[in-house]
Amino acid sequence: MTVLLAVALAVLSVWYTVSALKFATSRNAMASSDAPYILADQEAGKDFGSLSYLVVVIEPPALEQGKQFVQALSARLRNDTQHFQEVIETIDSSSLDGKKLLYLKPRELRDLEQRLADAQDFIYDLSEEPGLVPLLSLINQEISRALVSKLTEGLLGTSAPSSVGEDPGDAPSLDISFLSALFTEMNSALTAPETYTFTSPWNSFFLKDDDLFSQEGYLTSKDDRFFFILVDDRPQGDSFVKHNAAIRALRAHIAEVQRDFPNVQAGVTGGDALNNDEMVAAQRDTVLATLLALLSVAVLFIIAFRQIWRPLLVVAMLMLALCWTLGFTTLTVGQLNILSISFLPLLIGLGIDFGIHLLARYGEERAAQPDFDTALQTAFVRTGPGVAAAALTTALAFYAVAFTDFRGLAELGVIAGSGMLLCLLASLTVMPAMLAIYERHRHVPAGVWQAFEHDPLGSIMRIPWLTASLIGLATLAGIVLLPLPKFDYNLLNLQAKDTESVVWENRLHDGSGRSSWYALSIVDSLDELRRRTIRFEALPAVERVDSIASLVPEDQEVRISLAKELSTYVEEIEGDWANPEPMLVDDLLTLLSKIRFKLQRDPNDWDAGKRPSEADLTSARAALRAVQARLDNLTEEAATRLLNSFQQQLMADFADKLAFLQDNANPTPITLDDVPPQLRKRFVGKSGRYLMQVFARDNIWEREAMQAFVRQLQTLDANVTGPPVIAFYSIQQIQQGYARGGFYAMLVIIGIIILLFRRLKPTSLALVPVLFGGFWTIAGMALLGLDLNMANLIILPLFLGIAVDDGIHIVHRMLESPKAAQAPLAHSTGKAIVLTSLTTIVGFGSLMIARHNGIFSLGLLSVLAVACSLVAALVVLPLILRFLPAHVPASSSPQSPCSGMTMPDVSPPCSAELKTKD
Structure with missing residues (x-):
């Protein structure tokens, strides 16, 4: 009867468990339900929706290959509606067309205006005769002027003082970063033409701001080493591994795309993938x-x-x-x-x-x-x-x-x-x-429990x-x-070191200082969002803050006025950029020799306050020597072919940059409605409040960095939440x-x-x-x-x-x-x-x-x-x-087999008739 009742209770227990037991799959469910950071995280989820994505990290050998890989993979993922409901590989910024110059600070707009003013003759001359040789000829003239007159105007010069009362002597030294970038890009085009992808050297000509002219919207790390795709999956069931089917499908898609891009490395990480x-x-x-x-x-x-x-x-x-x-x-x-x-x-x-x-x-x-x-x-x-x-x-x-x-x-x-x-x-x-x-x-023989014949410790x-x-x-x-x-x-460190999500999380941090983990902070107004962003960014433990604050800039009236002043320098410039004159290698070599000679001039030939740093000069010289050495090893036919191809891309890129300035020089104010829908959905809640994503400067997975990060954030926002806080x-x-x-x-x-x-x-x-x-x-x-x-x-x-x-x-x-x-x-x-x-x-x-x-x-x-x-x-x-002295119980006779027992109800089995080995 005892066994039957026990089995019946077990069967009933299993049936009840199968029908009623639930699984708390969220890690937040394990923390105290009334903890402020848990309540804040739950509130953020209700207001802003899912904030957790599977993160595909792509590390290509070149930018163009990375873009092609992202396009191929994102197309496959969008077709797999069984596993994925949203794929974000680019931010469509078309809603901001004509207004993008407003993302420059007033000081940057003034600097850009000064650069355009200094380079106005240069730009007009280049538009009259587009091409690489004319470009280098103009550069040579500007260097000559800097050396002879010791002035810093022109293509390679620095901006004039941007405000009244600023000391002209505070202007930075001669900037030759464009020259270094140009020669470096030329050498790449001549060295590996089969795998070469063009990277613009013109950014440093205008403002040294890569993002200003980016119109493709790819999600990349700050140094462009990594591309990212954010994937919102469809969880299967309610188990602890409800994301597993989608993650397996995602990795299978990556493997398929990698067959066409064998040199591109990619993997999946993010909070859901790690868990x-x-x-x-x-x-x-x-x-x-x-x-x-x-x-x-x-x-x-x-x-x-x-x-x-x-x-x-x-x-x-x-x-x-x-x-x-x-x-x-x-x-x-x-x-x-x-x-x-x-x-x-x-x-x-x-x-x-x-x-x-x-x-x-x-x-x-x-x-x-x-x-x-x-x-x-x-x-x-x-x-x-x-x-x-x-x-x-x-x-x-x-x-x-x-x-x-x-x-x-x-x-x-x-x-x-x-x-x-x-x-x-x-x-x-x-x-x-x-x-x-x-x-x-049953009769059980003696010696059933004789594991040791003698005491091994004797x-x-x-x-x-x-x-x-x-x-x-x-x-x-x-x-x-x-x-x-x-x-x-x-x-x-708890997981296996070769776990894909762990490998890519560590690689992401080691390669770019980024992490898939970030803290969350919520504010009620746009003004408060701007103030808190500034205060967060000033904290030693904070690397950066992502929010919508940077997409609706302050002082737009001032910025609009400054942006419109740029139209004076760019609106009437036209050129046949698509059809530059064919290259003459001998003319190019002559110009390169002249520029190299001038870059090696004695420091006394330069204005003492304007001479470029020795490090910048060394970089430019090295890049120039590499180009000359490469041209010496090429036949004239091969050099002409490669240089013409590079010249075509260089002039087309300049035309794009110029067109960008022309299209954005007469902006209207940016409003929340102009913010790309993907970002508005992520950073503006249903209640109208605003979300901030705060990233740590140091390795957030280490205790010291995590503690400093959380403690510093809480000095400004007691309700800060997110994975690092939890x-x-x-x-x-x-x-x-x-x-x-x-x-x-x-x-x-x-x-x-x-x-x-x-x-x-x-x-x-x-x-x-x-x-x-x-x-x-x-x-x-x-x-x-x-x-x-x-x-x-x-x-x-x-x-x-x-x-x-x-x-x-x-x-x-x-x-x-x-x-x-x-x-x-x-x-x-x-x-x-x-x-x-x-x-x-x-x-x-x-x-x-x-x-x-x-x-x-x-x-x-x-x-x-x-x-x-x-x-x-x-x-x-x-x-x-x-x-110790031998224990002899006082309450029982030595003959009793139950001597020393503290249980009072032992009399039946401890009767005098009972004999044991002891």
Whole structure:
């Protein structure tokens, strides 16, 4: 009846779980629901929609290849409507046509006007005769004027003072960056014509602002090394890996496009991709580790018990308890989160220990006499209190964690703690019922539980003083000489290093200083947005701020007036830019020689305050020499062909720049309606409020950078939110939760042990494995170079429960028989401790096959901690017992097999007729 009821309850629990259990897939769901940063993030999501994108990062060898790759990939993604609902590869700025000069500051507009005024004759001359040779001829004339008259007007000159009262001597030195850019581009065109893509050198001629003349709107890093595509996917289902199908499809599309662009590297990163890759890896590794653990534990059981059916009864009992736990979780908590889903492996590793202890003692008692009822009662009465205390201490260790402010960790504590109690309940009810069904009328031969013929530790126990001295010295040396383990806060380090999203996140930061993580701040008005943007940008920890503030500039009346003044210099310029005169290589070589000679002139030939810096001159000379050397190695026919092609692109590009100035020199004011819809949707909420995305200057994944970033932002906005803020407080709460939970658990555990033993000495002895095992674990971490992290920190309550359990069982056996406790491996208690420790080591050690670094570190640290507590329980504690006076209970006669028992209801199985080996 007991077994039938247990199975029925398990079936009901599984059915209820399948029909009602939910999954909290958002990491925000694990934090405190009333935390300000969580409320702010939820509010931002409602107002601005989805702020999380899959980020495709493209790293091409040349800009043109990057553009072609982006176009090909984005076209494929738009056609895949099954997986993707929005693809953003460019920002369509056509709504700003005619107004783009208003994005220049007044000072920049004045500077541009001065440059155009200085170069007006140059531009007119070039429009009369477009071409590379005429261009270099004009440059040569301007350098000559600068050298002879020591003036800085002209193409290569600097602007005049832009405001009244400005000292002309403050003007910068002669700028030859255009010359360096021109020669560098010429050399590229001559060196690798097959792969060459034109890059404009004209930006430095006008304003040194690459973005000013960009009309394609590609999303790129500041240095143009990376292109980006933002992809909003269609999540599948409501599991922890609901983005997996879309991410796999996205990577497949990238691989297909890369066949046509083998030199272009690309990958997927972003918050959703990082979370998905971690969950996929964790689930894969956990499944493999669980299968390996179950197989290894089964083999270990069979070897230890030398039979099959009894170990299978323990496994069956554990499976029933796990089913009950699922039902309890669904009924009380109602959901699983990314942390609490790990309760199953925890219970498999720990919950089976209770059945092992009970079954081991039952085997010992049954081997001593044939009566099933008597052997079962004796085993459970003598071992049950220790098992119950061990289960209670481990459960309380988990319950203590439930008092943390971090919701995900609190739910894990409740589920795991309750699961431990349900495993105990199954061990004390279902397992004896199964044993009764299986062997009440079977004759079991002696020697069922004879794992060790002799005590393996007997030799070292014969020299207790030497052994104790060596252990003491080694422990002291480890405490004094070895450093304490560090805590690795970097969440990227938890994943396998070759995980694609992690690789590209790190490459993105190392290559451009960017990250897919940014903080969010919301303001109510455009004026407040501008003020806060300026204040954020002034913070040392902030790299940049993205908002709509820069798209609706201030002082537009002033800027419009200055922009209209530019039309005087550009509106009437026309030229046959598409048909320059064919190149004459000899004329070009002559001009290059003249320019090179002048660039090498003595510093005294230049105006002392206007001479270019030696670094700029060196760069221009080097670029010019490279062009001359390349032309010397080309035939005249090849050189003419390549130079004509370059000249065509150079003049066409100049025409584009000139047309841009002509089209934007008579602007009207920019309003919110002119902002590109993609940006307006992202930065202007349904409520009319404005969003700011704030990026960190340093590596946001490192603790120091993250803390400085969050703290500095909060000085200006107490409600700042976003992934860095949420991660910062989540890590802090988890760390504090485990530390606080461990402290509370230790206090409660000590209280439970005192209630169990009711004396100070056995209570202190039961804590010996915790003390020594803890010291050795810390020393072992230092020797292995193992850091604490967010994944393996859970070992704290695990270690407390396991180490205390071992101590309780040894001390409980001591109270029953002092001599037995001094040689624990000579009886079932010590052997059960070995077996439970080995099953835990095998169970958690199987996690070391994981590629996920966090799971691997959890497995390694668990193996280390359990091994240390096992040695402390089987070596240190028996050594201490050898040096203490033998315990002789005062309340029971020496002949009583239940001497020293603290349980009052042991009389039936402890009758005078009962004989045991002790």
